Amino acid sequence: MIEGIKSRPVYSDLRPDLDGSHHLLVAEGAGAEALVRFCHAWDAAGDPDADYDILYHPDEDRRWIGTVNELAREAVAVFVNRVGLESVLARRLAAARMGLRLYVAGSEGFIWRVVAIAREAGLSEDAIQKERCGTQARPVSCVHCKTIADDVTTNVYQCPGCGLHVFVRDHFSRLLGAYQSVCVDAENPGELPEIEEVYA
């Protein structure tokens, strides 16, 4: 039995793909959990011919920094903001050779920012392992004004671009890296449903 909307992305736990010759892990916030599991799996598999690097942005969740630093020997770079991480990631990918494996872990908004940067560098999305960690908050694109709101946690929100109250659908665009939202009270202006935290 198939349920729900087919465009909704599926995430899975990061696993070392030992066919790769170099492994780049990119994570934000609670994505550190995925890094820990990845590194344990890596040690258990033991692959002396390959190496991995980690780019990490703690975001507001700083409790993982110590853990990440311990994990990754000299291979970890911790960034104070996402912009810094993104520019280093773009440079790494531009210089990447065949055999690179890319892994990303964090919120959905973060995952799809990384996918967009990788696409620019010529990597196809299905070559990237993606694990959602921590918040279920969604990146959402308003169908009316195209403004993307980064971390939407409610069924309905007021679009920061056009001010309309919009409803978050399950329909997801990989190219935009966002769910779609549509005006919720168009047929009955001012009648808003109860606003609930559904993607906390």
Next chain:
Amino acid sequence: MSAQLQINDPKIKPIETFRDDFTYSNSPEAIRRFPFPFHEDKYMYSVNIEPHNVGPAGSVFAPAFDIDEHYLSEIEERRRVLEEDPGRCAVLPHMMEAQWDTLELLMTSLARDYPQHFKLERNGDRWTWENRLLGIKDTFTFDDASTLPYEPFEYITRQVQGDFTLHGQRNNMLYMDGGMVTCQADWSLQFDLGMDFYEWHGPVPKAHEMGIFERALKYLLNLQVGQPVRRLNWTMTVHPRMDTSPENYHKWGIDRSQVTADNVGELAHLRVELQSLFRLPRSNAIIFSIRCYLISLNELVTVPKWARRFHRVHKSLPPELADYKGFSGYQPYVIDFLSQYDDGAPTSPGTQPD
């Protein structure tokens, strides 16, 4: 009989509007040739794909791309939509060859089917296109986009009724790689751009479980050049509004709450899409034509068979389909209105008026 004799000679009306004062209406001839989609007294999803380019003389199925009395009105409406939102036309960069394929297919088809209105002269790669209805005569170099005022896909689809989407085929999958989408039934090209076949059909209820999309995709992947296919789809629209886009839903959604028992015959329209698909020869892409026809209930009930049948279709429609199609709120008025025209008599087979 030659091909040209079978094709309707459209008496093109002056420009009518699909917004604000809504002056659009159908002539008695346009009503008779309306593509009424129900071949029996009930409706359920089906793939219902059949060969295109064979159809009764004068019908909307006879030409490759139907031109009718609303040509000037629909072209003007498209221009207005694009002026407000240029993103309604978008093609991904790898589809340039498919753009030229589209231009060739549309120009050669229109010049063949409507020689009184369109003319194409080809002198090697120097082509001259004449569209007498719009007063256009342009000479350009095939395969050189700089010789046209727009990219080739936008150039030609600004001159043809109906929406168009372009689908690249890779790894046994079709992708939404471009389109000209200004008269759509509530889906967004900008949002769906780049999606695969299952993704862009994601929001359609029921059909996934029924395996409809698996079968349809398999069929379309094998579509052959020169053997186009078609199907009909339908919904309801309040007012003769072409642009029922999600982009503008906050402007037109209110219409749905304004239907009453008194105005339903005038306001509620059956909206039928004649969807046809053509394999393109060089790019191996597929061009999907979504040609939209609108008829008010008042106009529809002038054909007694259609009035009876449409009443029975509405009465037996699964509620989740009415919800998905967006007319469950005013459907009771539609059913009440149509019931006046249903005396319980049997309806004849087929979709044609009696």
